Amino acid sequence: MTASDAVLGAVVREETGRIVAALTRAFGRFDIAEEAVAAAIEEALRDWRRGGVPPRPGAWLMTAARHNALDAVRRDARLRDRLALLEREPVPAVAGPDERLALIFGCCHPALSPEAQLALMLRAVVGMTTAQIARAMREPTATVGQRISRAKRKIATSGIPLRVPVGADRAARLDLVLTAISVMYDAAHLRDGADAATDRDVAEDALWLAAVVAYESAAAEAYGLHALLLFHRARDAARTAGGELVPLPAQERRLWDDPLIRRARDVLEQAARLRDPGRWQLHAAIAACHADATEAAATDWPQILVLYDMLLTFDRSPIVRLNRVVALAEVAGAQAALRETEALADELREDRLWHAVRAVLLRRTGDVAAADASDRAALALADNEAERRLLRSRLAGPA
Incomplete structure (x- = not known):
């Protein structure tokens, strides 16, 4: 990886969702916006390697994406009557927190399958290429590409809005978003056909997305998921040894990342202050109990069992009940x-x-x-x- 690739990776993670949201607002077409940004990322990969990183990389990416979107409008006979107006408009303002959050909610609309939600979020919000998504999901690139294309068409033809839902619908939709991020984190571990190594890029992207949703939604459950993934990430160095899986009771706890555990506890306390309990906070509280134990024998299993009993009021899925069996x-x-x-x-x-x-x-x-x-x-x-x-x-x- 070149130095420019490293910079591009950071810019893509921070800017992709904002630029897609801003261009969707300006052009009125999510599919055009997403494809324009994807093409701009490919251009940046090539041009920055050759000419170096530009002084304002985020602005460079926005400008290139806007040019790509205008080219797409020129090719679409149905949109050419809007071309003159769009060309005169200034470069769209980068989307703020609400618009990026709206994009995440749009990608996780219940009309889309869970697989499509995850793939679309990885592409439109995180900026991963179709090939990268396919590797993360352990599926053929063509399959993932078709899934993303169908999802974008469905958003366009069904009029799926890119907005943060309100009222009673918000909690249910937020849980879909959080579930997709959790699945994304899990996809970085125990991959089909792979060894014990973690796909650190995918895991980091999931952790970053969890933080984005938590701090832009300020929802207790979003903080809960962020805390849970931080607890998991803190144990990552100990979960494998020499390519082999190490079960939690046998892990070398001195390898756990104490600063990350402290950060996870702070985030979980931030969730608790909102007094809006839910399943992700309880999952995080269970992870906190494991983190509190200096050795496996010191694990507070009675407390963990109580937390699982509380979790059953929010989630009675078979996997949760199986995890409770361990406690x-x-x-x-x-x-x-x-x-x-x-x-x-x-x-x-x-x-x-x-x-x-x-x-x-x-x-x-x-x-x-x-x-x-x-x-x-x-x-x-x-x-x-x-x-x-x-x-x-x-x-x-x-x-």
């Missing part, structure tokens, strides 16, 4: 946790995590044969190579 095993024993796990069989039988948790509990009860069978079932469902090696290491016999 229950530490508080009430493996047999009690195993009964809860078996109750989730119909919903999670095709999920590798259910089989892996069940194997741990069966092994604790002394049923090694059944535990091995469950680990083998998890192994058959796992795609990440480091995770597969971890599961193999737990088997009493050959897989």
Whole structure:
């Protein structure tokens, strides 16, 4: 990576969403704006390597994107009658916080599939190329490109507004945005077919997006997600060793990033002051309990179980209930946790995590044969190579 590439990466992260929002406002077409900015980023990559970084890189990117948008209008016979007016207009003012937040909400509209929401947000707000998104999502570039194109067409033809919703609709839509960012962070870890290494660029982009949404929306749940991802990020250096996954209880806690943990606690306290509880804040509070423990044996499992019980009032998804089982095993024993796990069989039988948790509990009860069978079932469902090696290491016999 050249020095200009590093500068461009920072400028793209900070400016892409603002410029797309500003050009959408000026031209009235999200698809034209997004494609114009994507082309400008490609031009910057080429031109800045050759001629160096311009004095005002953000303004350079805006000007280049506006020229691209005008070229798109010239090519579109339906829009040519507006060309003279658009050419006379000054360069649009860079979008403010509300407009960038509106763009994020537009990309995560419920009319779009979750996969399309994530891909469109990565492209329009973060400025990732289609190839980069495809690598992050472990899908063919053509598939991701078609998904993004369909999503942009749907925004145009369905009149999906790029605005922050108000009233009762805001909380539900915000949760969609936060879920997409959480999925984005998860996509940087345990990638299909990959090893244990984290895609640090994707993880950092997710963390940055969480901060943008938190501080531009000032919503308690947005702060909650930001705190949660900070807690996770703080443990990142300890989650792998020599290419192998290290389970949380076995992690070397001296490798945890204490300044990042302190920042996560501050953000979580900022959320709590708003007195608007929700699932992301509770997830973050559970992560904080783990961060408080100087060693695995000092983990406050009763408190974590209480937090999971509170979380169930907001989210009764099978995965949340499965995660609660882990805390229950530490508080009430493996047999009690195993009964809860078996109750989730119909919903999670095709999920590798259910089989892996069940194997741990069966092994604790002394049923090694059944535990091995469950680990083998998890192994058959796992795609990440480091995770597969971890599961193999737990088997009493050959897989």
